[in-house]
Amino acid sequence: MFLSRLRQIYARYMHATVEFTTQVLKCDPSSISFPPTSDQPEITSQETLDALKTAVHNLVDLNQTVVFPTETVYGLGALALVSNAASKIFSTKGRPPDNPLIVHVSSIAMLNSLLPPGYTIPKTYQILMKHFWPGALTLLFPRNADVVPTIITASQPTVAIRMPSHPVARALIAIANAPLAAPSANTSGKPSPTRAEHVHRDLNGKVGLILDGGACGVGLESTVVDGLHDDGNVRVLRPGGITVEDIERALRKEIHDVAKVAKVLVHKRDYADEKIEAAPTTPGMKYRHYSPSVPVTLLLTVPSLSGTQTSVQLSGYIDSLQKETPGKDLKIGVLAATDSKIWNSLDSIDGVAWYRYPLGLISEPSVIAHRLFDGLLTLEKDGVQQMLVEEVEETREGLAVMNRIRKAASDTIRVTLS
Numbered sequence: 213m214f215l216s217r218l219r220q221i222y223a224r225y226m227h228a229t230v231e232f233t234t235q236v237l238k239c240d241p242s243s244i245s246f247p248p249t250s251d252q253p254e255i256t257s258q259e260t261l262d263a264l265k266t267a268v269h270n271l272v273d274l275n276q277t278v279v280f281p282t283e284t285v286y287g288l289g290a291l292a293l294v295s296n297a298a299s300k301i302f303s304t305k306g307r308p309p310d311n312p313l314i315v316h317v318s319s320i321a322m323l324n325s326l327l328p329p330g331y332t333i334p335k336t337y338q339i340l341m342k343h344f345w346p347g348a349l350t351l352l353f354p355r356n357a358d359v360v361p362t363i364i365t366a367s368q369p370t371v372a373i374r375m376p377s378h379p380v381a382r383a384l385i386a387i388a389n390a391p392l393a394a395p396s397a398n399t400s401g402k403p404s405p406t407r408a409e410h411v412h413r414d415l416n417g418k419v420g421l422i423l424d425g426g427a428c429g430v431g432l433e434s435t436v437v438d439g440l441h442d443d444g445n446v447r448v449l450r451p452g453g454i455t456v457e458d459i460e461r462a463l464r465k466e467i468h469d470v471a472k473v474a475k476v477l478v479h480k481r482d483y484a485d486e487k488i489e490a491a492p493t494t495p496g497m498k499y500r501h502y503s504p505s506v507p508v509t510l511l512l513t514v515p516s517l518s519g520t521q522t523s524v525q526l527s528g529y530i531d532s533l534q535k536e537t538p539g540k541d542l543k544i545g546v547l548a549a550t551d552s553k554i555w556n557s558l559d560s561i562d563g564v565a566w567y568r569y570p571l572g573l574i575s576e577p578s579v580i581a582h583r584l585f586d587g588l589l590t591l592e593k594d595g596v597q598q599m600l601v602e603e604v605e606e607t608r609e610g611l612a613v614m615n616r617i618r619k620a621a622s623d624t625i626r627v628t629l630s
Contacts, residue, residue, distance in 0.1 A: 232420040236408060237263035239281075239425045244379035246386075251319035253383040263423055264380075268388045270421050271297075277304055279397040279411050281425035283378040284348050284433050284453050285404040285585065286411050287316070287394030288419065295361040298393050302363075304418050307400040312366040312494060313393040314350050314434070315373045318385035323373060326391060328356045336439045336446060336463070336474050343462040346377035348434040348453025352493060364393055365493075372494045374434055380425040396433065397422075403502045403588040403620065406431050410589050431582035432612050435459075436494045445475040447483070449494050451612040453581075478611070502585070502620040504592040508599045510621040513554070513629060523626040526554070530561050533598060541565045545591030547584070548602035549574040557629045567596050577609040584613055588620065 243257035255261045270276045275297040277290045288304060291297040292315045302309060317323045320341075327333075333341075337351055355371040365371050373391075376382055385392055396404035397411045397419070405411045408424035415422075435452035437459070439445075446463070448456060460476050467473045477483050509529075512521070534542055543565045548554045550570035558566050569587040572579030591599055601617050604610040618624075 231417055234412065234416045234419055234422060236412060236422045236424050237266060239263050239380045239423045241281075241379040241425050244383045246379075246382065251321060251386060253379070253386055255383065260380075264384055264387055267384055267421055267423055271384075271388050271392070272390065275300075276420055277301060278384075279408075279415070279419050279422040280381055280384050280394070281378055281408070281423065281428055282316075282376045282381040282394070283429045284376075285406055285428055285431070286397040286408065286422075287381070287392075288397035288415075289316070289384070289392040289394040291388075292316075292364055292391040292393040293359060293361065295363050298361060298363050301393060301395060304415065305395065305398065305400045307395065309363075310366045310491070311400075312368060312372065312492065313364050313395055314436075314494070315360070315364060315371060316381065316385055316392045316394050317373060317375050318382045319375070322385070322391055323375070326353070326356060326359055326371065326373065328354050334439055336444070339462055339466045340437065340439075340446075340459065342466075344454050344458070346375045346382060348374075348377070348430050350374040350434045350436040350450075350452075350494065352436070352438045352440055352449075354440070366491070368491065368493045370438075370440065370493050372436060378425065378429075380423055384423070401501060401503055403504055403585045403592075404433060405589070406582075406585050410586070413589075413593070427586075429582070431585060432609070432616060435612070438493070439474070445477055448476060448478045449488070449492075451478065451615050453609075453612070455608045456611060457608055481606075481611075502588070502616045503622070504588050504599065504620070506592065506597055506599060507623065508588075508601060508617075508621045510617050510624040511548075511554070511600055511602045512624065512626040513552075514603055514605060516626070521626045523628045526557050526627045526629055527561050529625060529627060530564060534563055537597065542598065543567065543594075543596045545569065545594065545596035545599040546602075547571055547587045547591070547599065549580060549604065552602055553629045554602055567591055567594050574604070577604060577607070577613060580604055581609040581613050584616060 239260045240257045243260050245254050267278045270278050277300050290301050350372050352370045360371050398405050398414050406428040430453035433452050435454040436450040438447040463473050545567040547569045571583045606614050
Protein backbone atom coordinates (compact mmCIF):
# COMPACT_ATOMS: atom_id res chain seq x y z
CA MET A 213 0.00 0.00 0.00
CA PHE A 214 2.74 2.44 0.97
CA LEU A 215 4.90 1.69 -2.06
CA SER A 216 1.90 2.11 -4.35
CA ARG A 217 1.25 5.54 -2.85
CA LEU A 218 4.94 6.41 -3.08
CA ARG A 219 4.99 5.50 -6.77
CA GLN A 220 2.04 7.83 -7.37
CA ILE A 221 3.88 10.69 -5.66
CA TYR A 222 7.02 9.85 -7.62
CA ALA A 223 5.15 9.88 -10.95
CA ARG A 224 3.57 13.24 -10.15
CA TYR A 225 6.92 14.82 -9.36
CA MET A 226 8.56 13.25 -12.39
CA HIS A 227 6.08 14.98 -14.67
CA ALA A 228 6.52 18.31 -12.95
CA THR A 229 9.08 20.49 -14.73
CA VAL A 230 11.09 22.76 -12.47
CA GLU A 231 13.78 24.89 -14.08
CA PHE A 232 16.55 26.53 -12.06
CA THR A 233 19.32 28.93 -12.84
CA THR A 234 22.08 26.80 -11.39
CA GLN A 235 24.51 28.74 -9.21
CA VAL A 236 27.97 27.40 -8.42
CA LEU A 237 29.63 28.74 -5.26
CA LYS A 238 33.20 27.98 -4.27
CA CYS A 239 33.96 26.54 -0.83
CA ASP A 240 37.45 26.16 0.58
CA PRO A 241 37.60 22.93 2.64
CA SER A 242 40.88 24.01 4.24
CA SER A 243 39.14 27.01 5.84
CA ILE A 244 36.80 24.75 7.86
CA SER A 245 37.71 22.92 11.04
CA PHE A 246 35.88 21.25 13.91
CA PRO A 247 37.39 21.76 17.38
CA PRO A 248 37.70 18.49 19.34
CA THR A 249 35.21 19.69 21.97
CA SER A 250 32.59 21.19 19.62
CA ASP A 251 30.15 19.97 17.00
CA GLN A 252 30.12 23.41 15.37
CA PRO A 253 32.61 24.37 12.66
CA GLU A 254 35.11 27.20 12.71
CA ILE A 255 35.32 28.87 9.30
CA THR A 256 38.06 31.34 8.41
CA SER A 257 36.96 32.14 4.84
CA GLN A 258 34.13 34.64 4.50
CA GLU A 259 33.43 33.42 0.96
CA THR A 260 32.99 29.87 2.21
CA LEU A 261 30.82 30.95 5.14
CA ASP A 262 28.58 33.00 2.83
CA ALA A 263 28.25 30.05 0.43
CA LEU A 264 27.28 27.73 3.28
CA LYS A 265 24.69 30.21 4.59
CA THR A 266 23.18 30.47 1.11
CA ALA A 267 23.00 26.69 0.92
CA VAL A 268 21.34 26.47 4.34
CA HIS A 269 18.76 29.05 3.25
CA ASN A 270 17.92 26.94 0.20
CA LEU A 271 17.70 23.77 2.28
CA VAL A 272 15.90 24.96 5.41
CA ASP A 273 13.87 27.99 4.35
CA LEU A 274 13.01 26.98 0.79
CA ASN A 275 13.00 23.17 1.19
CA GLN A 276 15.08 22.90 -1.98
CA THR A 277 17.91 20.55 -2.89
CA VAL A 278 21.57 21.58 -2.74
CA VAL A 279 24.58 19.81 -4.21
CA PHE A 280 27.63 19.57 -1.96
CA PRO A 281 30.93 17.68 -1.89
CA THR A 282 31.62 14.76 0.40
CA GLU A 283 34.81 12.73 0.71
CA THR A 284 33.13 9.97 -1.37
CA VAL A 285 31.20 11.67 -4.21
CA TYR A 286 29.13 14.83 -4.64
CA GLY A 287 25.74 14.54 -2.94
CA LEU A 288 22.30 15.89 -3.81
CA GLY A 289 21.08 16.99 -0.40
CA ALA A 290 17.70 17.83 1.09
CA LEU A 291 16.22 17.86 4.59
CA ALA A 292 15.91 14.22 5.57
CA LEU A 293 13.09 14.71 8.07
CA VAL A 294 10.83 16.73 5.75
CA SER A 295 9.07 14.48 3.25
CA ASN A 296 8.29 17.27 0.80
CA ALA A 297 11.95 18.28 0.68
CA ALA A 298 13.24 14.71 0.39
CA SER A 299 10.80 13.98 -2.45
CA LYS A 300 12.64 16.55 -4.59
CA ILE A 301 15.70 14.32 -4.55
CA PHE A 302 13.69 11.62 -6.33
CA SER A 303 12.22 13.98 -8.91
CA THR A 304 15.54 15.70 -9.64
CA LYS A 305 17.46 12.44 -10.13
CA GLY A 306 14.65 10.40 -11.67
CA ARG A 307 15.26 7.98 -8.82
CA PRO A 308 12.93 4.99 -8.27
CA PRO A 309 10.85 5.45 -5.11
CA ASP A 310 11.82 2.06 -3.66
CA ASN A 311 15.51 2.97 -3.62
CA PRO A 312 16.17 4.21 -0.06
CA LEU A 313 18.35 7.19 0.85
CA ILE A 314 21.28 7.56 3.23
CA VAL A 315 20.89 10.14 6.00
CA HIS A 316 23.95 12.28 6.80
CA VAL A 317 24.60 13.70 10.26
CA SER A 318 27.28 16.03 11.63
CA SER A 319 27.51 14.75 15.22
CA ILE A 320 26.73 11.85 17.54
CA ALA A 321 24.06 14.01 19.17
CA MET A 322 22.33 14.36 15.79
CA LEU A 323 22.60 10.61 15.27
CA ASN A 324 20.97 9.93 18.65
CA SER A 325 18.09 12.24 17.74
CA LEU A 326 17.19 9.88 14.90
CA LEU A 327 17.26 6.62 16.86
CA PRO A 328 14.40 4.98 18.78
CA PRO A 329 14.11 6.11 22.42
CA GLY A 330 16.31 4.05 24.71
CA TYR A 331 18.19 2.40 21.85
CA THR A 332 21.70 1.24 22.75
CA ILE A 333 24.26 1.33 19.95
CA PRO A 334 25.81 -2.15 19.58
CA LYS A 335 29.44 -2.67 20.62
CA THR A 336 30.43 -3.50 17.05
CA TYR A 337 28.97 -0.21 15.82
CA GLN A 338 30.72 1.69 18.61
CA ILE A 339 34.03 0.27 17.40
CA LEU A 340 33.36 1.09 13.76
CA MET A 341 32.22 4.61 14.62
CA LYS A 342 35.34 5.14 16.72
CA HIS A 343 37.59 4.16 13.81
CA PHE A 344 35.68 5.40 10.75
CA TRP A 345 33.39 8.29 11.76
CA PRO A 346 33.53 10.87 10.40
CA GLY A 347 34.23 8.99 7.19
CA ALA A 348 33.05 6.84 4.32
CA LEU A 349 31.10 4.31 6.38
CA THR A 350 27.32 3.99 6.47
CA LEU A 351 25.61 1.96 9.21
CA LEU A 352 22.08 0.58 9.31
CA PHE A 353 20.08 1.50 12.41
CA PRO A 354 16.50 0.76 13.49
CA ARG A 355 14.21 3.44 12.14
CA ASN A 356 12.40 5.69 14.60
CA ALA A 357 9.01 5.89 12.91
CA ASP A 358 8.16 9.08 14.79
CA VAL A 359 11.14 10.91 13.31
CA VAL A 360 12.34 9.44 10.01
CA PRO A 361 9.81 9.63 7.12
CA THR A 362 9.04 6.46 5.19
CA ILE A 363 10.10 8.15 1.92
CA ILE A 364 13.70 7.97 3.20
CA THR A 365 13.66 4.23 3.92
CA ALA A 366 11.20 3.05 1.23
CA SER A 367 9.08 1.57 4.04
CA GLN A 368 11.98 -0.48 5.43
CA PRO A 369 12.32 -0.83 9.24
CA THR A 370 15.94 0.38 9.13
CA VAL A 371 17.60 3.65 8.15
CA ALA A 372 21.12 4.05 6.72
CA ILE A 373 23.15 6.79 8.43
CA ARG A 374 26.67 8.15 8.11
CA MET A 375 28.76 11.12 9.26
CA PRO A 376 30.80 12.56 6.37
CA SER A 377 34.36 13.68 7.00
CA HIS A 378 34.48 16.27 4.22
CA PRO A 379 34.64 19.67 5.97
CA VAL A 380 32.11 21.28 3.61
CA ALA A 381 29.58 18.47 4.02
CA ARG A 382 29.85 18.28 7.78
CA ALA A 383 29.78 22.08 8.19
CA LEU A 384 26.69 22.37 5.98
CA ILE A 385 24.81 19.82 8.09
CA ALA A 386 25.95 21.42 11.35
CA ILE A 387 24.95 24.94 10.31
CA ALA A 388 21.61 23.70 9.00
CA ASN A 389 21.23 21.87 12.34
CA ALA A 390 19.36 19.15 10.49
CA PRO A 391 20.26 15.75 9.02
CA LEU A 392 20.41 15.67 5.22
CA ALA A 393 19.45 12.88 2.86
CA ALA A 394 22.03 12.90 0.09
CA PRO A 395 22.46 10.31 -2.67
CA SER A 396 24.97 10.98 -5.44
CA ALA A 397 24.25 14.18 -7.39
CA ASN A 398 23.58 12.67 -10.80
CA THR A 399 20.78 11.45 -12.99
CA SER A 400 19.79 8.06 -11.59
CA GLY A 401 21.84 5.25 -13.08
CA LYS A 402 24.74 7.37 -14.32
CA PRO A 403 28.29 7.41 -12.90
CA SER A 404 28.52 9.31 -9.62
CA PRO A 405 30.13 12.76 -9.84
CA THR A 406 33.43 13.42 -8.12
CA ARG A 407 33.85 17.02 -9.30
CA ALA A 408 31.49 19.99 -9.41
CA GLU A 409 31.81 20.17 -13.21
CA HIS A 410 30.49 16.59 -13.44
CA VAL A 411 27.36 17.70 -11.60
CA HIS A 412 26.95 20.88 -13.64
CA ARG A 413 27.18 18.96 -16.91
CA ASP A 414 24.45 16.55 -15.78
CA LEU A 415 22.08 18.57 -13.58
CA ASN A 416 22.45 22.13 -14.86
CA GLY A 417 18.98 23.70 -14.70
CA LYS A 418 17.67 20.96 -12.39
CA VAL A 419 19.31 22.18 -9.17
CA GLY A 420 19.56 25.69 -7.80
CA LEU A 421 22.94 25.52 -6.08
CA ILE A 422 26.18 23.56 -6.30
CA LEU A 423 28.84 24.00 -3.64
CA ASP A 424 32.20 23.46 -5.33
CA GLY A 425 34.70 22.06 -2.84
CA GLY A 426 37.08 20.54 -5.37
CA ALA A 427 37.61 16.90 -6.26
CA CYS A 428 36.34 14.24 -3.86
CA GLY A 429 39.09 12.36 -2.03
CA VAL A 430 37.72 8.79 -2.07
CA GLY A 431 35.88 8.81 -5.39
CA LEU A 432 33.48 5.94 -4.63
CA GLU A 433 30.41 5.86 -2.43
CA SER A 434 30.52 4.84 1.22
CA THR A 435 30.70 1.28 2.48
CA VAL A 436 27.31 0.20 3.85
CA VAL A 437 27.29 -2.14 6.84
CA ASP A 438 24.44 -4.02 8.50
CA GLY A 439 25.34 -5.18 11.99
CA LEU A 440 21.82 -5.71 13.31
CA HIS A 441 21.56 -9.49 12.93
CA ASP A 442 21.25 -11.78 15.92
CA ASP A 443 24.38 -13.74 14.96
CA GLY A 444 26.49 -10.63 15.66
CA ASN A 445 28.23 -10.76 12.28
CA VAL A 446 28.85 -7.69 10.15
CA ARG A 447 27.34 -7.74 6.67
CA VAL A 448 28.77 -5.45 4.00
CA LEU A 449 25.82 -4.63 1.76
CA ARG A 450 27.80 -2.29 -0.48
CA PRO A 451 31.62 -2.16 -0.55
CA GLY A 452 33.04 1.34 -0.71
CA GLY A 453 35.55 3.77 0.70
CA ILE A 454 36.19 1.75 3.86
CA THR A 455 37.57 -1.65 2.93
CA VAL A 456 36.62 -5.04 4.35
CA GLU A 457 40.22 -5.35 5.51
CA ASP A 458 39.90 -2.01 7.36
CA ILE A 459 36.79 -3.22 9.17
CA GLU A 460 38.31 -6.56 10.11
CA ARG A 461 41.45 -4.85 11.40
CA ALA A 462 39.47 -2.43 13.58
CA LEU A 463 37.38 -5.22 15.12
CA ARG A 464 40.44 -7.34 15.89
CA LYS A 465 42.19 -4.36 17.47
CA GLU A 466 39.34 -3.60 19.86
CA ILE A 467 38.10 -7.11 20.69
CA HIS A 468 40.90 -9.12 22.28
CA ASP A 469 38.98 -12.39 22.56
CA VAL A 470 39.38 -13.80 19.04
CA ALA A 471 36.31 -16.01 19.47
CA LYS A 472 34.14 -12.90 19.95
CA VAL A 473 35.33 -10.97 16.90
CA ALA A 474 32.46 -10.59 14.44
CA LYS A 475 32.84 -12.09 10.98
CA VAL A 476 32.72 -9.60 8.10
CA LEU A 477 30.53 -11.03 5.33
CA VAL A 478 30.23 -9.41 1.90
CA HIS A 479 26.91 -9.58 0.08
CA LYS A 480 27.13 -11.72 -3.09
CA ARG A 481 30.65 -12.84 -2.18
CA ASP A 482 30.09 -14.61 1.14
CA TYR A 483 26.30 -14.90 1.21
CA ALA A 484 23.16 -14.20 -0.81
CA ASP A 485 19.93 -12.54 0.29
CA GLU A 486 17.18 -12.49 -2.32
CA LYS A 487 14.80 -10.66 0.00
CA ILE A 488 17.10 -7.68 0.47
CA GLU A 489 17.88 -7.58 -3.25
CA ALA A 490 14.16 -7.32 -4.04
CA ALA A 491 13.49 -4.73 -1.32
CA PRO A 492 16.85 -3.10 -0.55
CA THR A 493 17.57 -1.39 2.75
CA THR A 494 20.31 0.74 1.21
CA PRO A 495 21.16 2.29 -2.18
CA GLY A 496 23.16 0.56 -4.87
CA MET A 497 21.73 -2.94 -4.48
CA LYS A 498 18.72 -3.36 -6.78
CA TYR A 499 19.12 -1.20 -9.87
CA ARG A 500 21.74 -0.85 -12.56
CA HIS A 501 24.05 2.00 -11.59
CA TYR A 502 27.09 3.99 -12.63
CA SER A 503 26.51 3.61 -16.38
CA PRO A 504 27.60 6.28 -18.87
CA SER A 505 25.57 6.95 -22.02
CA VAL A 506 27.61 4.49 -24.14
CA PRO A 507 28.10 0.72 -23.76
CA VAL A 508 30.66 -0.46 -21.21
CA THR A 509 32.42 -3.81 -21.51
CA LEU A 510 34.22 -5.35 -18.55
CA LEU A 511 37.40 -7.09 -19.68
CA LEU A 512 38.36 -10.04 -17.47
CA THR A 513 42.14 -10.54 -17.48
CA VAL A 514 42.84 -11.79 -13.95
CA PRO A 515 43.27 -15.60 -13.97
CA SER A 516 40.00 -17.29 -13.00
CA LEU A 517 39.91 -19.91 -10.27
CA SER A 518 37.12 -21.78 -12.04
CA GLY A 519 38.64 -21.47 -15.50
CA THR A 520 35.23 -22.11 -17.07
CA GLN A 521 34.85 -18.97 -19.19
CA THR A 522 36.25 -19.09 -22.72
CA SER A 523 38.89 -16.48 -23.47
CA VAL A 524 39.13 -14.53 -26.73
CA GLN A 525 41.90 -12.41 -28.18
CA LEU A 526 41.35 -8.70 -27.51
CA SER A 527 42.04 -7.98 -31.17
CA GLY A 528 39.29 -10.39 -32.18
CA TYR A 529 36.78 -8.71 -29.88
CA ILE A 530 37.68 -5.27 -31.25
CA ASP A 531 37.27 -6.65 -34.78
CA SER A 532 33.71 -7.68 -33.92
CA LEU A 533 32.99 -4.16 -32.69
CA GLN A 534 34.43 -2.65 -35.87
CA LYS A 535 32.13 -4.78 -38.01
CA GLU A 536 29.18 -3.11 -36.30
CA THR A 537 30.41 0.35 -37.41
CA PRO A 538 31.96 -0.24 -40.87
CA GLY A 539 33.59 2.51 -42.90
CA LYS A 540 34.94 4.66 -40.09
CA ASP A 541 37.32 4.54 -37.18
CA LEU A 542 35.67 3.44 -33.97
CA LYS A 543 36.22 5.71 -30.96
CA ILE A 544 36.90 3.47 -27.98
CA GLY A 545 37.72 4.61 -24.45
CA VAL A 546 39.87 2.35 -22.28
CA LEU A 547 40.17 2.45 -18.51
CA ALA A 548 42.82 0.23 -16.98
CA ALA A 549 45.63 0.25 -14.47
CA THR A 550 48.55 2.45 -15.50
CA ASP A 551 50.91 -0.52 -15.53
CA SER A 552 48.48 -2.91 -17.25
CA LYS A 553 49.64 -5.01 -20.21
CA ILE A 554 46.57 -3.87 -22.12
CA TRP A 555 48.17 -0.65 -23.33
CA ASN A 556 50.74 -2.51 -25.47
CA SER A 557 47.96 -4.62 -26.98
CA LEU A 558 46.11 -1.54 -28.23
CA ASP A 559 48.99 -0.35 -30.41
CA SER A 560 48.73 -3.39 -32.66
CA ILE A 561 45.04 -2.89 -33.46
CA ASP A 562 44.28 -0.69 -36.49
CA GLY A 563 41.15 1.25 -37.39
CA VAL A 564 40.44 2.44 -33.83
CA ALA A 565 40.75 5.91 -32.32
CA TRP A 566 41.85 5.06 -28.77
CA TYR A 567 41.00 7.29 -25.82
CA ARG A 568 43.11 6.21 -22.87
CA TYR A 569 42.41 6.84 -19.20
CA PRO A 570 45.04 5.22 -16.95
CA LEU A 571 43.54 4.64 -13.51
CA GLY A 572 46.65 4.21 -11.36
CA LEU A 573 49.06 1.45 -10.45
CA ILE A 574 47.82 -2.10 -9.91
CA SER A 575 49.37 -1.96 -6.44
CA GLU A 576 47.32 1.13 -5.51
CA PRO A 577 43.62 0.20 -5.70
CA SER A 578 42.67 3.30 -3.68
CA VAL A 579 43.96 5.46 -6.55
CA ILE A 580 42.03 3.36 -9.07
CA ALA A 581 38.90 3.83 -6.96
CA HIS A 582 39.52 7.58 -6.77
CA ARG A 583 39.79 7.89 -10.57
CA LEU A 584 37.15 5.42 -11.78
CA PHE A 585 34.07 7.66 -12.01
CA ASP A 586 36.07 10.61 -13.32
CA GLY A 587 37.39 8.30 -16.03
CA LEU A 588 33.92 7.15 -17.08
CA LEU A 589 32.61 10.70 -17.18
CA THR A 590 35.70 12.09 -18.95
CA LEU A 591 35.54 9.49 -21.72
CA GLU A 592 31.81 10.08 -22.07
CA LYS A 593 32.53 13.80 -22.54
CA ASP A 594 35.19 12.91 -25.12
CA GLY A 595 32.47 11.31 -27.23
CA VAL A 596 33.67 7.72 -27.33
CA GLN A 597 31.30 5.12 -28.77
CA GLN A 598 32.36 2.27 -26.51
CA MET A 599 34.24 1.89 -23.23
CA LEU A 600 36.42 -0.99 -22.13
CA VAL A 601 37.27 -1.34 -18.44
CA GLU A 602 39.83 -3.88 -17.27
CA GLU A 603 39.12 -5.75 -14.06
CA VAL A 604 41.23 -5.40 -10.92
CA GLU A 605 41.91 -7.78 -8.06
CA GLU A 606 39.00 -7.82 -5.60
CA THR A 607 41.05 -6.94 -2.55
CA ARG A 608 41.05 -3.70 -0.53
CA GLU A 609 39.40 -0.91 -2.59
CA GLY A 610 39.41 -3.23 -5.60
CA LEU A 611 36.32 -4.95 -4.18
CA ALA A 612 34.36 -1.69 -4.41
CA VAL A 613 35.82 -0.88 -7.83
CA MET A 614 34.64 -4.19 -9.25
CA ASN A 615 31.21 -3.77 -7.62
CA ARG A 616 30.79 -0.50 -9.53
CA ILE A 617 32.20 -1.76 -12.83
CA ARG A 618 29.93 -4.81 -12.83
CA LYS A 619 26.88 -2.60 -12.33
CA ALA A 620 28.02 -0.22 -15.09
CA ALA A 621 28.88 -2.89 -17.66
CA SER A 622 26.41 -4.13 -20.25
CA ASP A 623 28.78 -6.90 -21.33
CA THR A 624 31.56 -8.99 -19.78
CA ILE A 625 34.16 -10.99 -21.69
CA ARG A 626 37.40 -12.77 -20.81
CA VAL A 627 40.23 -11.66 -23.06
CA THR A 628 43.79 -12.67 -23.80
CA LEU A 629 46.26 -9.84 -24.23
CA SER A 630 48.84 -10.25 -26.99
